[in-house]
Amino acid sequence: MPAPFATSLCGYRDGKPNTSDSHDKQSVELGKVFFDVLGVNSEAPANKAIGNVMANEVSADLQNYLKEQAPHLSVVPEKPFTAFEQFSHLSAVRDLRQDMARDVVGAVNVLRMQSVNIVPDAEARSDLNVHLSRIQAELEVAESRRRELLDLLGEESLLKLDITVSRESSSPAAPATPLPHLVAGLSLKWSLRTDRAQDCRSQGAKMAGLRRGRMPHFAALTMEPRPTMLALLGRGSGDLDCVYHLHLPALSDAIDEYCSGSTFKPRLEIRDKFRRLRDQRRLRDYDELRGYLATL
Structure with a gap:
């Protein structure tokens, strides 16, 4: 099941979908097919602050879902790593x-x-x-x-996590001032470019190397339609657990439509790359994110 708010975030910017790279013809073409499948009106305006709106929607949706399914978990946006017990030692140099x-x-x-x-x-x-x-x-x-x-x-430079999911814990090192235990972190990317993908991977690699304790579930969440861009994250070297998509069913239909009947090899490669990502579970639907978080 896709994110209930996914379609409402979609719009057009200068006649092009706001998920698309305006300088990439294929990105614009696939984006339009994707929006047609979603039922997005071609007159729908794009939100200029889409990153912030997406973060607010994801945070609110996960909070509401986990309040019922896993009330011991707390969902907080934009929180630094040092606020959690596995990474609190990173503030030592600063102190x-x-x-x-x-x-x-x-x-x-x-x-x-x-x-x-x-x-x-x-x-x-x-x-x-x-x-x-x-x-x-x-x-x-x-x-x-x-x-x-x-x-x-020196000091380790770490971007704040876009969405954090944590639970209360008691730390033997500091029993008087316990810090929450981070169980999951999400990097939100409405759409992807090469540099944005590297941000996610770098953050995941640093988390793995700097943690003291169990590695939290770390994944990217995006609305990017291009399998090539999704593969930059999904086919990485383990820096992320997986990539979640806000509307995977619509993207699957859009790619089938975009590639159907074509003998053009690059288009067939797009379809095959997407199917591999999905079938290998490197790319997952938003509903799986909600369900998995409830088990932590």
């Missing part, structure tokens, strides 16, 4: 960047000012100030070395 010596230096200065009253002997007071100055100098050197080390370590 260390805070000036750790500031409070100590402040305490030393207060003690120096108060030494006039608490140490009446001038010679003892002078000795105390010497020691305090030495402490402050050593702190400044240590702080400088710490910052050099932090600059060498």
Whole structure:
């Protein structure tokens, strides 16, 4: 079953479907067939903020579904990895960047000012100030070395997850401040271009390499009609579990119609590539996403 809101997000931009690459003739042609199967009016305007609208619709739909089927799960859009217990260690370098010596230096200065009253002997007071100055100098050197080390370590740059699905957990490392456990993350792409596909794969590879604990279910969700673009994600090296499509039945019909009766080899390759992706379950329908999340 497709996403109930999928068709409502479709529209035309300068006479071309908003799923299509306007500079790709095949993308426009297949997009029009796809929209015809969906029943999208050729006068329907394209939403300019389609990415945000898609995120809101997906988030709301999953929240409503899981509220009934799996109430222990929480669906939240746009959340950083460090908000979850498997990835909380990634904030360690960021936390260390805070000036750790500031409070100590402040305490030393207060003690120096108060030494006039608490140490009446001038010679003892002078000795105390010497020691305090030495402490402050050593702190400044240590702080400088710490910052050099932090600059060498660097920080992992991770995009926020478009949609997160998590459950409560108790962490032995921090029982007083438990963080939720991430069970699934989704990367939303209304349509695909080569660079957008690489974003998904890079994010999945980093998740796998940086996690401490079980790998969450990670997948892309898209309305892209071209099998070639879908294959960039679906036939990857395991960076994503699979690709979910907002309306797979309509896309299947559209590709059959677009390729039927054609002896043009590239069109037959389009149909065969799509069928392989679908039959190998690298490409799945939206309803499977909802059903699988309910089991986590």
